[in-house]
Amino acid sequence: MQVETLDSRTLTEDQATEIAKLLVRVWPKSAKTLADRRDQLLAMGRNYAGPKAQAPRSYIICENDEVIAHSAILPRTIGTTAGDLVIAGLTRVGTAPEQRGRGLGEIIVRAAFAAVDAGTFPFALFQTTGVVRPFYEKLGATMVENPIINSLEHDAHGSPFWDKEIMRYPSKGSWPKGEIDLRGPGY
Numbered sequence: 001m002q003v004e005t006l007d008s009r010t011l012t013e014d015q016a017t018e019i020a021k022l023l024v025r026v027w028p029k030s031a032k033t034l035a036d037r038r039d040q041l042l043a044m045g046r047n048y049a050g051p052k053a054q055a056p057r058s059y060i061i062c063e064n065d066e067v068i069a070h071s072a073i074l075p076r077t078i079g080t081t082a083g084d085l086v087i088a089g090l091t092r093v094g095t096a097p098e099q100r101g102r103g104l105g106e107i108i109v110r111a112a113f114a115a116v117d118a119g120t121f122p123f124a125l126f127q128t129t130g131v132v133r134p135f136y137e138k139l140g141a142t143m144v145e146n147p148i149i150n151s152l153e154h155d156a157h158g159s160p161f162w163d164k165e166i167m168r169y170p171s172k173g174s175w176p177k178g179e180i181d182l183r184g185p186g187y
């Protein structure tokens, strides 16, 4: 399957709409509408001013003019006990419900992790659920046990993530101990 990479800074409204159509099907219980999803995707690249290599992007797999699998990475500077790190925030990973089990999830996540393998980011950091955790473990990710905060929030103590399982890729490497400051909301 061919994976297309779309730089979020130059994402068109039509491209964002096609991805958003998939995302509303992947998360049907979410209050976010198609327009919300589209606008969020467009906003991802709007204020980015960092290096081109780390620019936010979407990875998509299309079939019959439809986006059937998607993942995205957002560069985020996090504060750690070992200093600041620019990590790849993996987000909005989903395969169309009727296309699951074909290996598309694996392909689309490996595409995102490739940016880490290439050295563009030292780690990917993301949230997931207990059900999907084994899927990421098979791909080389591991659980993160550090307390995670967002110092930019008024109540800086709770985790800015809403899912329970926090993971990083790769499982090897020198991941810092102690508190992680996401310096912004979860994703």
Ligand SMILES: CC(C)(COP(=O)(O)OP(=O)(O)OC[C@H]1O[C@@H](n2cnc3c(N)ncnc32)[C@H](O)[C@@H]1OP(=O)(O)O)[C@@H](O)C(=O)NCCC(=O)NCCS
Pocket: 026, 093, 094, 095, 096, 099, 100, 101, 102, 103, 104, 105, 106, 107, 127, 128, 129, 131, 132, 133, 134, 135, 138
């Ligand atoms: C998680 C998800 C992206 C996987 O997509 P997919 O295209 O079905 O995944 P793949 O076909 O590549 O599956 C790869 C492997 O992971 C396993 N796997 C996939 N989804 C899994 C799940 N929910 N729980 C446990 N294992 C899972 C598959 O069994 C497969 O293993 P195998 O190679 O031994 O058969 C898809 O189920 C999905 O969109 N879920 C809803 C949204 C979601 O939870 N996204 C992740 C949020 S972080």
